[in-house]
Every structure is written in C-alpha cells, then in structure tokens.
Amino acid sequence: MTSSNSRLFFTYIVIVIAVMISMGLIIIPLISGNEKIIASFALISGLIVFLVLIYNIFEKYMKPVRSAALVADELVKGNYKARTYVNYYGDAGKLSHSINVLARSLQEMVIQEKIQASQLRTVIDNMESGVMFINDKGYVHLVNRKFLNMFGKQSNDYIGYLYYDVIDQVKIHNAVQEAFLYEEKVKNSFVFSMEIEKKYFEIVGAPIFNEKHDLKGVVLVFHDITEHKRIEQMRKDFVANVSHELKTPITSIRGFAETLLDGAMENEDLRNEFLTIILKESERLQALVYDLLELSKLEKDEMTLKYEHISLPQFLQDILPIVEQQANNKSIQFITSIDSDTEMEGDPDRLKQVFLNLLNNAINYTPQNGEVHLIVKEEQEVVRVIVTDTGIGIPEDMQKRIFERFFRVDRARSRNTGGTGLGLAIVKHIVEAHHGTIKVISKLNHGSTFEITFPKK
Ligand SMILES: Nc1ncnc2c1ncn2[C@@H]1O[C@H](COP(=O)(O)OP(=O)(O)OP(=O)(O)O)[C@@H](O)[C@H]1O
Ligand SMILES: [Mg+2]
Known part of the structure; x- marks a missing residue:
C-alpha cells in the first residue's frame, strides 16, 4: 500500500472520529437525565468499538499487505533475500506466505543459474583450445583462459571491443567475416609471431543461431598446431x-x-x-x-626393455677389451675406475650400446696420445657413468644439438671415422627409456665429458 493511500485511510478515520465526537457534542446537550448517560455511554462505546475495529483492520490486513508490497518492490529490484513476516491469519497470511515462497524460488533459481554459469565458465576456461565469442554486432563477448595464454593479454583488452580493433591477424578477420557471410563453419590457419618464437594456429569459426534461426554471433576456436608443424x-x-x-x-x-x-x-x-x-x-x-x-x-611406443639385474663390473668385462683394443690402435690411454659391486636394473643389450657408443666417440674424437676415462660410481639412488676424453671438444653452441639425429659437428671428419650421426640419438633414447639423464660438458680443443645417471631400480 502506498503512503498516499494510507494517508487517505487515516484521514477517513480522523473524519469519522470527528463526526462521532461532533454528533455527541450536538446530541448530548439536547437530552437530559438518564438518557444523557445512556447516549454518552453508547457514543463512547461506539467510538471504542470503532477504534478496536480499525486497529484490527490495520494489523490484519493493511500491515501485511504493506509489508508484502515492500517485499515485492525488493524482488523487482533483484534483492531475492527480502522476506515478509508470516505470523498473519487469513488471506493476508496466505499472501505473505506466497510472497515468501516466490522470493525463495527466485533466490533458488538465481543460485542455480549462477552455479550453471560458473560450471560453464569453468568448462570453457579449461578447454584445450582458445575460444572467443563475437556477437552479431561484432563486439567481443567472451574469451577463455587458453585464448589469453595463447595471445598473452588480459580479458579487459578484448571484452567489449570490436573484434577488428583488438585482433591484428587478417586471417582471423576473414574467418569471422566468412562465418557471418556464409553462415557456415570456416577453417583457416595462420602464423602468429611471438617475441621469441613463431606459433602456428588453426582457427575454426562457427556461426551461432538462436531458436528462431537468427544469427547471434560467431564462435572462434583456436588450436595451437605448433607442435604438429614441428613434428x-x-x-x-x-x-x-x-x-x-x-x-x-x-x-x-x-x-x-x-x-x-x-x-x-x-x-x-x-x-x-x-x-x-x-x-x-x-x-x-x-x-x-x-x-x-x-x-x-x-x-616405437611399444619399445619394451628386457630388464635384468646387472652387476656393472661383470657386465663391463665384455665391453672393455673391445674399447682397449681401439684405444691401443690410436695410442690412447684408456683408464677405468669402476666401483666394485655396482648394481642396477636395466636391459643389458641396450646398455651395451650406450657404453660402446660413448666410448667409441671418445676414442674417435681424441687425437693420438690422448686419454679416455670411464668412471662408474654407485650413489644412494643412482648409478653415475662418466666418459671423459682429452679430445677435440664440441663448440658450445652445438652441444645442445649433438643428440639430434644426423647432427655432426664436422660432417667431413665424422664421415671419415665412419660416423652416421645417429649414435648419440640412440644413446639418449636408451638412457631415457631407462628413466635416466644424460648431459655433456665440453670445451673446444680440450675435451668432452658425457655424464649419465641411471636410477638403480
Ligand atoms: N667425445 C666427443 N668429442 C667431440 N665431439 C663429439 C664427441 N662425441 C660426439 N661428438 C660430436 O657429436 C656428433 C654426434 O655424435 P654421434 O655419436 O651421434 O654421431 P657420429 O659419431 O658422427 O656417428 P655414429 O652414429 O657412427 O656414432 C659427432 O659427429 C661429433 O661431431
Ligand atoms: Mg658416434
């Protein structure tokens, strides 16, 4: 009930009371004796009954309706937490109850909606592809986390802007325009040059329609295909x-x-x-x-190692004579230091390849009268294998690449030694299949050290 209505209601009450009092003041002087007392009593009782009636009407109908109206106003404003008192009777009580039920349902709906929206947001944010939604006016409405990771900006830099103001790539513009124009899915790919590296993306633009089949916007999905390109x-x-x-x-x-x-x-x-x-x-x-x-x-993914328990000093007895002979032929001193009782789990055939490749390299790339060392150390968790030589060394900028297939520092020289450039690639594969690590430290014209660690189990 509005305040002007209630003001009117109170005005009526005042008028009625004033009329009753004036009637009393007019009628009572005109009569006398017992009738006067009876008339006064009747008038006062009438007034009291009237006031009680008014009080009841106010408490039971006007107050609840007023409170319900206030709550309805709050609901309209979106405050679904508003509630009215429910201790009323009759129709007013029903009204209050219904208003509260309505408010509770609305609040529940809003909570559900929020949960759903946040679930949807989580799904979109955790997608493996970048997503951007552009509405039918060309404004960016949504970008997901992956998209921001890909292009390295904040969502504020995109949302609410026209797509062609915030995206530079012409191929993306084309995809958006084609999706709008032909109203069907389009595919495109483009290169995005980051500060340090080039990234390749495939982009799919799909138009979005409502139930009436009106075009509502375009969803762009970005797949990072840099890894595919590299492979x-x-x-x-x-x-x-x-x-x-x-x-x-x-x-x-x-x-x-x-x-x-x-x-x-x-x-x-x-x-x-x-x-x-x-x-x-x-x-x-x-x-x-x-x-x-x-x-x-x-x-091959299914490459399986035939694990065996290996005692390294015993295992190396088969390999060392071959290497010693090669070293002797080149007058190279071959010195070994192998911890006795060193044991590990591994595939003996594969490990033989590792030792032979590394030791062959050390001898091949060390001039006459040089030295080659083989050190095998047992540590708490790992077995450490070190192959050091006093040979030609590897230039620093090439050290990263020597494990690549066919990579040779000096093609001509390596070819003369019969090298194919695959040895270290094979070594690295085998070491990693054993869950080990390999690294190289080398100084040009001073020598190289290859260090491998194998977990014992
Ligand atoms: N101990 C070393 N000292 C100096 N250079 C080395 C050493 N080991 C490897 N290299 C360099 O790394 C390159 C790659 O070695 P890798 O063993 O893979 O191939 P390769 O020895 O040329 O041929 P192969 O496949 O027959 O072993 C070699 O060509 C050589 O230039
Ligand atoms: Mg080699």
Whole structure:
C-alpha cells in the first residue's frame, strides 16, 4: 500500500472520529437525565468499538499487505533475500506466505543459474583450445583462459571491443567475416609471431543461431598446431637427411664400380684401391641402415626393455677389451675406475650400446696420445657413468644439438671415422627409456665429458 493511500485511510478515520465526537457534542446537550448517560455511554462505546475495529483492520490486513508490497518492490529490484513476516491469519497470511515462497524460488533459481554459469565458465576456461565469442554486432563477448595464454593479454583488452580493433591477424578477420557471410563453419590457419618464437594456429569459426534461426554471433576456436608443424618439419628433415646420407655412399660405390668396369680393373693397384673404397662405403651404408632400424625400433611406443639385474663390473668385462683394443690402435690411454659391486636394473643389450657408443666417440674424437676415462660410481639412488676424453671438444653452441639425429659437428671428419650421426640419438633414447639423464660438458680443443645417471631400480 502506498503512503498516499494510507494517508487517505487515516484521514477517513480522523473524519469519522470527528463526526462521532461532533454528533455527541450536538446530541448530548439536547437530552437530559438518564438518557444523557445512556447516549454518552453508547457514543463512547461506539467510538471504542470503532477504534478496536480499525486497529484490527490495520494489523490484519493493511500491515501485511504493506509489508508484502515492500517485499515485492525488493524482488523487482533483484534483492531475492527480502522476506515478509508470516505470523498473519487469513488471506493476508496466505499472501505473505506466497510472497515468501516466490522470493525463495527466485533466490533458488538465481543460485542455480549462477552455479550453471560458473560450471560453464569453468568448462570453457579449461578447454584445450582458445575460444572467443563475437556477437552479431561484432563486439567481443567472451574469451577463455587458453585464448589469453595463447595471445598473452588480459580479458579487459578484448571484452567489449570490436573484434577488428583488438585482433591484428587478417586471417582471423576473414574467418569471422566468412562465418557471418556464409553462415557456415570456416577453417583457416595462420602464423602468429611471438617475441621469441613463431606459433602456428588453426582457427575454426562457427556461426551461432538462436531458436528462431537468427544469427547471434560467431564462435572462434583456436588450436595451437605448433607442435604438429614441428613434428611435420622434423619428419621432412629426417627424410631429406636419410636420402642425403644414403646418396653419398651409393654414388661413390656406383662411380667406382663403373670405373672398374670401364677398364680400371685391369690394373691391380687400382682394382685393390677401388674395391677397398667400395667395401668401406658399403660398410657405411650397412651401418647407416642398421642405425636407422635401431632408432625406429627405439622410437616405437611399444619399445619394451628386457630388464635384468646387472652387476656393472661383470657386465663391463665384455665391453672393455673391445674399447682397449681401439684405444691401443690410436695410442690412447684408456683408464677405468669402476666401483666394485655396482648394481642396477636395466636391459643389458641396450646398455651395451650406450657404453660402446660413448666410448667409441671418445676414442674417435681424441687425437693420438690422448686419454679416455670411464668412471662408474654407485650413489644412494643412482648409478653415475662418466666418459671423459682429452679430445677435440664440441663448440658450445652445438652441444645442445649433438643428440639430434644426423647432427655432426664436422660432417667431413665424422664421415671419415665412419660416423652416421645417429649414435648419440640412440644413446639418449636408451638412457631415457631407462628413466635416466644424460648431459655433456665440453670445451673446444680440450675435451668432452658425457655424464649419465641411471636410477638403480
Ligand atoms: N667425445 C666427443 N668429442 C667431440 N665431439 C663429439 C664427441 N662425441 C660426439 N661428438 C660430436 O657429436 C656428433 C654426434 O655424435 P654421434 O655419436 O651421434 O654421431 P657420429 O659419431 O658422427 O656417428 P655414429 O652414429 O657412427 O656414432 C659427432 O659427429 C661429433 O661431431
Ligand atoms: Mg658416434
């Protein structure tokens, strides 16, 4: 009930009381004796009954209606916590009760809505792809967390702005425009140059319609495909490298065979020399194919190690004589320091490859009269293997890359030693399959140290 209405109500009451009092003042002087007393009594009783009636009407109807009206006002304003008193009777009580039920339902609905919105937000924020929603006027309405991670800005930098004011990439503009224009899904990809690296994205733009099939906006989904691109590039490089590596020995074998057939085989010296070259080249070819097969076996996901309990001093007894012989041939001093009783769990065949590759490298890349050390240490949790040489060393900027397939510091020199550039790639694979680590420390013209740790179990 509004305040002007209640003012009117009180005015009526005052008028009625005033009329009753004036009637009393007019009538009572006109009568006398007992009638006067009776009339006065009747008037006063009438007034009292009237006042009691008014009080009841006010308490039972006006107050609840007024309170209900106030609560309804609050509900309209969005304050769903507002409640009215419920200790009323009759219709007013029902009204108060209904208003409270309504308020409670509204509050419940709002809470549910908030929960749903926050669940939806959580899902959108935790998606693996970046998401942006642009409304039918071209304003950005929503960007998720992944999108912000991808492009490195805050949501305030996007939300509420026209998409072409906050996005520079023309390919994105095109995707948005095509989705709006053709009203169907569009796919595009683009390169985004960050400060240090290039990132590749695939973008899908999908139009959004309401129930009446009116276009309401466009959702853009961004997939980071940098890793795919990198793998694709690696594969291309790998194929190019393999072809190149195979071409060299094949060309030389073919060349020398042709020369021999063209008459060089009549000359015994030439024949011996060329056949030796052909043999060496075919050995290289064989080594290359063997290493490639080895790598592809290691790279297969299902690569399983045949774990055995290994006593390293005993295990190395098979390997060390081979290395000693190679070292002797080059007058290199081969010094070993192997902790007795060192034991670990591992695949003996694979570990043999690791030791042989590292020790072969140390001898190959160390000039005559140098030194090669093999240290095997048992520590609390790990077995540490160190291979040090006093050889040519590896330039610092290349140390990161020597574990890559086909990477060789000096291609010509490595090829002369029969190297394929796959040895360390294989070593790294095997070490990691054993959950170990490998690192290199090297100084050009001073020597290199390869350090491996294997967990004992
Ligand atoms: N101990 C070392 N001292 C100096 N350079 C080394 C040493 N070990 C490796 N390198 C460098 O790292 C490159 C990669 O070594 P990796 O063992 O993978 O290939 P490779 O020895 O050329 O051929 P292979 O596959 O036959 O072992 C070598 O070509 C060489 O340039
Ligand atoms: Mg090698």
